[in-house]
Every structure is written in structure tokens, then in C-alpha cells.
Amino acid sequence: MNHLQKKDLKYHWHPCRTLKNLEKNPPFIVKKASGCYIESIDGHRVIDGISSWWCKSLGHNHPRLTAALLAQTNRFEHVISTTTTNQTIIELSEMLVKLVPGMGKVFYASDGSSAVEIALKMSLHSRVNQGEKRRNKFLSLSNGYHGETCGALSVTHGDNFKKVYSSLLFDCAFIEGIPYVNSSNDALWHDCSGHWTKVQDFLQYHAKETTALILEPIVQGAGNMKIYSQDFLKRLRAWTKNHNIHLIADEIMTGIGRTGKMFACEHAEITADFMCLSKGLTSGYFPFSAVLTNNDIYNCFYDKTGLDEIFYHSHTHSGNALGANLALETLKILKEDFDWEAFHANTAYLLQSLQKVAEETKILSNVRGIGMIAAADIKQDAYSPDRMRDMIHIAFQNGALLRPLGKTIYWLPPLNIHKRMIDDLQGITKRALLRAFK
Ligand SMILES: Cc1ncc(COP(=O)(O)O)c(C=O)c1O
Incomplete structure (x- = not known):
């Protein structure tokens, strides 16, 4: 040493x-x-x-990303985002919303786990604002990973990361029997009806009290890089829609081209109610994350004035301008120069x-x-x-x-x-x- x-x-x-x-x-x-x-x-x-x-x-x-970081540093590095805005964040938000069908708004944070916390809280809070307080539980996939802050850890499966902290965490129901595949050539990738039959009773049991199902679309990263059937994802999406349950797509690892599509949800041709992005969004230059959601969720908060009705996630670094310019440049490179x-x-x-x-x-x-x-x-x-x-x-x-x-x-x-x-x-x-x- x-x-x-x-x-x-x-x-x-x-x-x-x-x-x-x-x-x-x-x-x-x-x-x-x-x-x-x-x-x-x-x-x-x-x-x-x-x-x-x-x-x-x-x-x-990356030369263009390093230049983007320096350029933004020379303009300004970070200004409070609750009362100000700037061209970079406006352009980035527009670009993200236009990239993901069905989305209408972007909320920013500083890392993957925080993005997951925001999506969980927003889903739950939207229910409260709609007078549906009893929809307050979460579903997740067995073998799933969503980060290590308390909410994210609660919806992460398995003892490895969470056993010691169990007193800090809330209960979450985990869907078993995921149809794993080795590639998109596997028959299960196209049709997982056998597996689907087996999960239905479990899903029905949880349908009424669940506000959201969170999952890593297509690839479970920390859960040993396991790939699952796009048909399973498609069916889960249809089921959540039919039961008025939000779908949170945690694309923190899978997003930004990683699985061969810009977003892994595209493999199943689905759109989620929330999409969490981080990691590759700035090519790992900066701790920065984004939660995309649709205007239906936004409208649950839009004309509310009560203190309990306003969405609180008052991150100091929400929409940090350095991270925002890096994300914008990453997306531009992938669009124009990749x-x-x-x-x-x-x-x-x-x-x-x-x-x-x-x-x-x-x-x-x-x-x-x-x-x-x-x-x-x-x-x-x-x-x-x-x-x-x-x-x-x-x-x-x-x-x-x-x-x-x-x-x-x-x-x-x-x-x-x-x-x-x-x-x-x-x-x-x-x-x-x-x-x-x-
Ligand atoms: C799918 C997924 N969600 C959330 C996270 C947490 O992100 P962070 O480590 O930036 O908090 C990770 C990190 O590996 C992840 O892979």
C-alpha cells in the first residue's frame, strides 16, 4: 500500500x-x-x-460533455429552482417530455434513490389529493432493486440490502414467478401466459389498496442482471391500467440506451405513469436525476393550496444547472452524434x-x-x-x-x-x- x-x-x-x-x-x-x-x-x-x-x-x-459542464459553470452553476428557471432546464424538460410518450412534466432530484422516493411519494400524495387515502400500498417485483434510502429500500426486494434497517421501512408486496429469459430470442420473451396465470390471484388480492407498482423494466440490475419477458411487462402494464394503479418505471439503470432502446419500456411498447432516470442521463458526470410523469398526476396537485396538498420534496439541488446542461448535452449527443x-x-x-x-x-x-x-x-x-x-x-x-x-x-x-x-x-x-x- x-x-x-x-x-x-x-x-x-x-x-x-x-x-x-x-x-x-x-x-x-x-x-x-x-x-x-x-x-x-x-x-x-x-x-x-x-x-x-x-x-x-x-x-x-467526453469532449462535448466536459465542454458543456464548463460552459454552464461559466454562465452560472446553480440557482434555487423553486422561484427561478433558466433556458437549460426548460430545454431539457421539453426534450425529456417529447422523448417519452405520454409524459407531461419533469421533477428533478440529485440521484437515483431520490428519484424513486419522489415517484413513490407523488403517487401516494396524488391519491390523498383525490380522496383515495386507502390506496396507500406499493407492489414491486421479487429480485428488484430501487436504491438504498428508506422508501427506495422498502420497495427493494431481499434481505441483502435491507434486513438491518427493517424497523425504518414500510411493507411492500413482491410479485414472484417472473418469467426470466436469456435474450429476446427466448419464446417466453414473446409469450409468458403460463407465468401470468400463476401471478393473477396475488395481483387481485392487492389490487384495491395499491397505489403503484414499481419495477425495473426488462432488466433487474442489482438482482444479478436478470432479463425478463417483455410480454410480462406488457401484461403488468395492462393490469395496472385496468385497476387504476400507477406504474413506476425505474429506468435508472436501463434508460438512456442501455438495453438497446432509448428506454427499456419501449421493448414492451408501454408507457408508465412515472419514469425515474439518473445514472446515464448525465453520462455519470454529475449526481442528477429526473422523474417524468403525466399531466393527470400533475393535475392532482395543480389547483391545490392547502399545505398538505402541495408536493414537498424540497431538494436543495433540484434542477441543478450543471447537471441539467450535462443531461441536455448527453441527450443531444445521442440524438445527433451517436x-x-x-x-x-x-x-x-x-x-x-x-x-x-x-x-x-x-x-x-x-x-x-x-x-x-x-x-x-x-x-x-x-x-x-x-x-x-x-x-x-x-x-x-x-x-x-x-x-x-x-x-x-x-x-x-x-x-x-x-x-x-x-x-x-x-x-x-x-x-x-x-x-x-x-
Ligand atoms: C434500478 C435502480 N434504481 C435506483 C438506483 C439507485 O440509484 P442511486 O445509487 O443513484 O441512488 C439504482 C442504483 O444502482 C438502480 O440500479
């Missing part, structure tokens, strides 16, 4: 880590990052194989490359992928947490930053990754798996 790493461990509490383990594997010190690469102060360069927790839609230090043809070819190549790793190592099962996401599970008999840690270490030494989820390894690189970098990811991952697991 060098002196900076020692100092880091003395003062800096790293998220989501076994802290003692940091002494054995200290964090590497970043000097610069550009495109798909991160470089340490001693000149070691690695591919950011997970887009820095899934946010680097256009990679690091090679979608190369992107689609590379998404297919990404999946083929992981399939090749599986064939050559014989350690992986359930190879799956959609858009710029490819994942696979280490076979049960080969897996051990120590081997996985070794694999991460070897991959890193060889030039790739990977961060598996339990037994699942995955690649989720920037959308503009080149083919030759996918080749590098493939070679490095293969070597690391073979050395760690054989």
Missing part, C-alpha cells in the same frame, strides 16, 4: 465494501479517465467494464463474446444479454467467494475493472465502446476465470 492508499483508508469510508478487505485489496488511485478507460497514478490502465456502477453511458471525459448502427452491432458482439468465454472456460452458465449488457453465472460447483475475489484481482491486473454480483459476472461498458475493447474484455475475462477457477 502506498502512502495515499494508507491515508485513504485512514479517513475515507468506502461504500459497499467489506472494510477489512480493503487492506488486502486497497482501492487504486485514479489519475485520469477517458472514454472506456481509467488510469491510475502509476500508469496502470483498465477498461471500465461496469461503466462505474452503470452510469457512464458515453464514457469518461453511431447507433455501430452500437447495435457492438451489442450483438458483446453477447457473442461472453458466449465465447463460456464455451472456452466451461465455467459459466445462463449466458444472457440485451443491449450493452452481457451477464453469466459461475456454475455452482465451481463457485467460491475467494475464487471470485481472485478473478476480480487477476482481471484488474490484466486491464479490466469488473465487479461481479454474487455468482454473476457481467459486462456493462459505455455505450460507445469499440469492438477491439470488447475483444480485450473477452480475453482478460477468459484468462482471469481460467486462472481463478481452475
Whole structure:
């Protein structure tokens, strides 16, 4: 460990880590990052194989985004958004609303979890304003993840993230029996009627008291990069509409092109009542998030004057101008200056490359992928947490930053990754798996 790493461990509490383990594997010190690469102060360069927790839609230090950040800094950096507005936020709001059919308004926050909190609160509050106080429960999908603030954690499934905090959380009902697929070629992707029959009783039981169903459309990220049937999403949407239940599409990971469509909801040709965006929206330059909703929800608040009727989520940084200009520029780049043809070819190549790793190592099962996401599970008999840690270490030494989820390894690189970098990811991952697991 060098002196900076020692100092880091003395003062800096790293998220989501076994802290003692940091002494054995200290964090590497970043000097610069550009495109798909991160470089340490001693000149070691690695591919950011997970887009820095899934946010680097256009990679690091994109020239147009860096310029947008500086340009906005020179104009003004942040001004209170409750009493002011500006051209950037107006243009961004218009662009977002026009991008997502059915939406009418955008409310801003600073990170993914806050966006989820806002959507949950807005749904519940709209019911109160409409005199439907008894609709005050939430439905979510088993294996779903929505962030780690208390509301977001309540609608996140599984003990991993929430067990210790259970006294802070509210109850949520989780839908089981999700029809998972490995790709859109799977028959279940098109027709999941068998699964649907099994969830209906559960849904009916909760229909009357539920205000909203929240889900990650098509891909459950933190829940081991699992892909599910677009037909299931379509059916859930139809069911929520029929029962006057809001649908909250948490597109914080899946949005902004990640699954091969601008938004994952497009795979099922559905629109939600709320859509949460963050991460890739600013290409991970800035903590910034947005909640899109329709005018029906907005109108539940529109002519209200009572203190209980006004929507409170008084974030200091709501609509931060630096984040807003970065989001606007990210969307403009994707619209005007992004090679979608190369992107689609590379998404297919990404999946083929992981399939090749599986064939050559014989350690992986359930190879799956959609858009710029490819994942696979280490076979049960080969897996051990120590081997996985070794694999991460070897991959890193060889030039790739990977961060598996339990037994699942995955690649989720920037959308503009080149083919030759996918080749590098493939070679490095293969070597690391073979050395760690054989
Ligand atoms: C689907 C989803 N929702 C919400 C969040 C929370 O976002 P944040 O970490 O910015 O609070 C995440 C983060 O990984 C996510 O993947």
C-alpha cells in the first residue's frame, strides 16, 4: 500500500465494501479517465467494464460533455429552482417530455434513490389529493432493486440490502414467478401466459389498496442482471391500467440506451405513469436525476393550496444547472452524434463474446444479454467467494475493472465502446476465470 492508499483508508469510508478487505485489496488511485478507460497514478490502465456502477453511458471525459459542464459553470452553476428557471432546464424538460410518450412534466432530484422516493411519494400524495387515502400500498417485483434510502429500500426486494434497517421501512408486496429469459430470442420473451396465470390471484388480492407498482423494466440490475419477458411487462402494464394503479418505471439503470432502446419500456411498447432516470442521463458526470410523469398526476396537485396538498420534496439541488446542461448535452449527443448502427452491432458482439468465454472456460452458465449488457453465472460447483475475489484481482491486473454480483459476472461498458475493447474484455475475462477457477 502506498502512502495515499494508507491515508485513504485512514479517513475515507468506502461504500459497499467489506472494510477489512480493503487492506488486502486497497482501492487504486485514479489519475485520469477517458472514454472506456481509467488510469491510475502509476500508469496502470483498465477498461471500465461496469461503466462505474452503470452510469457512464458515453464514457469518461467526453469532449462535448466536459465542454458543456464548463460552459454552464461559466454562465452560472446553480440557482434555487423553486422561484427561478433558466433556458437549460426548460430545454431539457421539453426534450425529456417529447422523448417519452405520454409524459407531461419533469421533477428533478440529485440521484437515483431520490428519484424513486419522489415517484413513490407523488403517487401516494396524488391519491390523498383525490380522496383515495386507502390506496396507500406499493407492489414491486421479487429480485428488484430501487436504491438504498428508506422508501427506495422498502420497495427493494431481499434481505441483502435491507434486513438491518427493517424497523425504518414500510411493507411492500413482491410479485414472484417472473418469467426470466436469456435474450429476446427466448419464446417466453414473446409469450409468458403460463407465468401470468400463476401471478393473477396475488395481483387481485392487492389490487384495491395499491397505489403503484414499481419495477425495473426488462432488466433487474442489482438482482444479478436478470432479463425478463417483455410480454410480462406488457401484461403488468395492462393490469395496472385496468385497476387504476400507477406504474413506476425505474429506468435508472436501463434508460438512456442501455438495453438497446432509448428506454427499456419501449421493448414492451408501454408507457408508465412515472419514469425515474439518473445514472446515464448525465453520462455519470454529475449526481442528477429526473422523474417524468403525466399531466393527470400533475393535475392532482395543480389547483391545490392547502399545505398538505402541495408536493414537498424540497431538494436543495433540484434542477441543478450543471447537471441539467450535462443531461441536455448527453441527450443531444445521442440524438445527433451517436453511431447507433455501430452500437447495435457492438451489442450483438458483446453477447457473442461472453458466449465465447463460456464455451472456452466451461465455467459459466445462463449466458444472457440485451443491449450493452452481457451477464453469466459461475456454475455452482465451481463457485467460491475467494475464487471470485481472485478473478476480480487477476482481471484488474490484466486491464479490466469488473465487479461481479454474487455468482454473476457481467459486462456493462459505455455505450460507445469499440469492438477491439470488447475483444480485450473477452480475453482478460477468459484468462482471469481460467486462472481463478481452475
Ligand atoms: C434500478 C435502480 N434504481 C435506483 C438506483 C439507485 O440509484 P442511486 O445509487 O443513484 O441512488 C439504482 C442504483 O444502482 C438502480 O440500479
